[in-house]
Amino acid sequence: MKTVYWFNELSKKNLAEAGGKGANLAEMANMGLPVPPGFIVSSGAYFDFLDANGLRDVISEETGKLDVNDERALGRASEAVKAAIIGARMPKDTAAEITRAYNKLCGVSVMPAASQEVPVAVRSSATAEDLPEASFAGQQATFLNIKGSDNLVKSVQECWASLFEARAIYYRIQNDFEHLKVGIAVVVQKLAFSDKSGIIFTANPVTGAEDEIVVEGGVGLGEAIVSGSVTPDSFIVSKENMQIKSRVIGRQDRMVIRAANGTEWKNVPEALQSRQKLSDAEVLGLAGYAKKIEEHYGKPQDLEFAIEGKKLFIVQSRPITTLKKTAAAKALRQANEAEQSRRVEARSRPTGAQPASTESAAATGGSEGKVLLKGAPASPGRASGPVCVVVGAKEGYKVRKGDV
Structure with a gap:
């Protein structure tokens, strides 16, 4: 060799x-x-x-x-x-x-x-x-x-x-x-002198949906996004028509940039923190490459990308080995679909009109209420328990039975 x-x-x-x-x-x-x-x-x-x-x-x-x-x-x-x-x-x-x-x-x-x-x-x-x-x-x-x-x-x-x-x-x-x-x-x-970077999944890792491409990205080098150290923008693209079907814009306050020899953290300018980081054209361009790669390999892929100026680069691709069509994922997808249906119904209902029945309103969780917290789910759920924070495997001995 x-x-x-x-x-x-x-x-x-x-x-x-x-x-x-x-x-x-x-x-x-x-x-x-x-x-x-x-x-x-x-x-x-x-x-x-x-x-x-x-x-x-x-x-x-x-x-x-x-x-x-x-x-x-x-x-x-x-x-x-x-x-x-x-x-x-x-x-x-x-x-x-x-x-x-x-x-x-x-x-x-x-x-x-x-x-x-x-x-x-x-x-x-x-x-x-x-x-x-x-x-x-x-x-x-x-x-x-x-x-x-x-x-x-x-x-x-x-x-x-x-x-x-x-x-x-x-x-x-x-x-x-x-x-x-x-x-x-x-x-x-x-090294791509990336202004923006992130990851792509050619199947939705949360719901298991294989007809969706998930693009997540932010500003700076990819280390921050891949490590989960910052909240990226998240887009879902339909494979059927290659259009963006949903977007969640994250607030990114830090980014990784090039230093003299290596990298360093830097604050993201305030005006950029809560703005959409990837343009729609960039998201769709990346999704197009991702779809081509998935078709070539014949299985869902987990990719990393970098954007330098107007150039898109793919810097990694690997099969998604953790994609599971679990009951929890199916339930989450059904709940999302029900919520989308409820919103469509609410938009089409005349002003002041009420749902057809209290039973249907209850089934969708009602149309009114105070939102306490919102965001993108990281996992459909596997376990629960007291949270134990450790810094690396060296502190693993701190974890007790039942901790997460």
């Missing part, structure tokens, strides 16, 4: 070399979709790195008899493995290959001058990522606005270490994935 592959060398079939994220980006780039150019540091480079530094034994020793329900032990094992990976030496040949690829991405054949250094996004791509029976998404690291080959090589190594975040170790053990059989590739792409 080579150390570095360019997108045009791979396809969606190359999961072993490029991981789910990398293989899907290569596939979309070769479809002619607007994907920022880049290359992939293969999973083979990761395994060669482990062998060159004798790290397989370290991983086996730290995770072999680990009780993942012991949160403190899990945290200690995670920190030990990550420290060993970050502290190990990158093989010279591997570092040289990554540097050559970065120089090529910068458009030069030798080390670029500081002014020629292209800022890149560095994203982890696990080789077992996004299989139908697994959902590894979000468990590994992403670094934005990385400049210079030395910083890039360091970021690649940190991506490898993130394969052993506590939650990633926990997930693999709980789902019977062997740690040393799950590899990790790293995607390196030119």
Whole structure:
């Protein structure tokens, strides 16, 4: 296996070399979709790195008899493995290959001058990522606005270490994935200087409706939206006529922007916070790309996008592995449809007229009342209980039985 592959060398079939994220980006780039150019540091480079530094034994020793329900032990094992990976030496040949690829991405054949250094996004791509029976998404690291080959090589190594975040170790053990059989590739792409960014679902993740596309976005880099740190604008587009059928405009007070080397948080100007961030044309353009991608893969997709000026970019696509047609989702959809019907009826009723019966009014919850709270549902619901706030897996021991 080579150390570095360019997108045009791979396809969606190359999961072993490029991981789910990398293989899907290569596939979309070769479809002619607007994907920022880049290359992939293969999973083979990761395994060669482990062998060159004798790290397989370290991983086996730290995770072999680990009780993942012991949160403190899990945290200690995670920190030990990550420290060993970050502290190990990158093989010279591997570092040289990554540097050559970065120089090529910068458009030069030798080390670029500081002014020629292209800022890149560095994203982890696990080789077992996004299989139908697994959902590894979000468990590994992403670094934005990385400049210079030395910083890039360091970021690649940190991506490898993130394969052993506590939650990633926990997930693999709980789902019977062997740690040393799950590899990790790293995607390196030119960073889109995104004014706006967000996510797209080609099926409604709340109701399970597969005839709807959900577009959520805001201003700044995608890190804020993807992590759930801010409230995005949310649009539902009908697949049947590709028209916007509903919109909820969120109030976004913070955004992530590029810094000297990396990213930082910045306040959104007051005048923009409660305004619609994505134009209708942008929403429909993104929905069109999303529909094309879903048709190509033959299953609902979860995508990420970036908008630079008037250019739309797709920066990730993966299958939705958590879409379930649950009874709760069905009930929520029926309730939404009933509410829409009630509103249509109310608009068509003469002024002062009353519903046909008190029974029908009760069935729809009545037409009058004080709204206490409104917003977009995050989930149709699965459990309830006292809320326990923790900062990462290290504090998981604080959670008691019955907490959520």
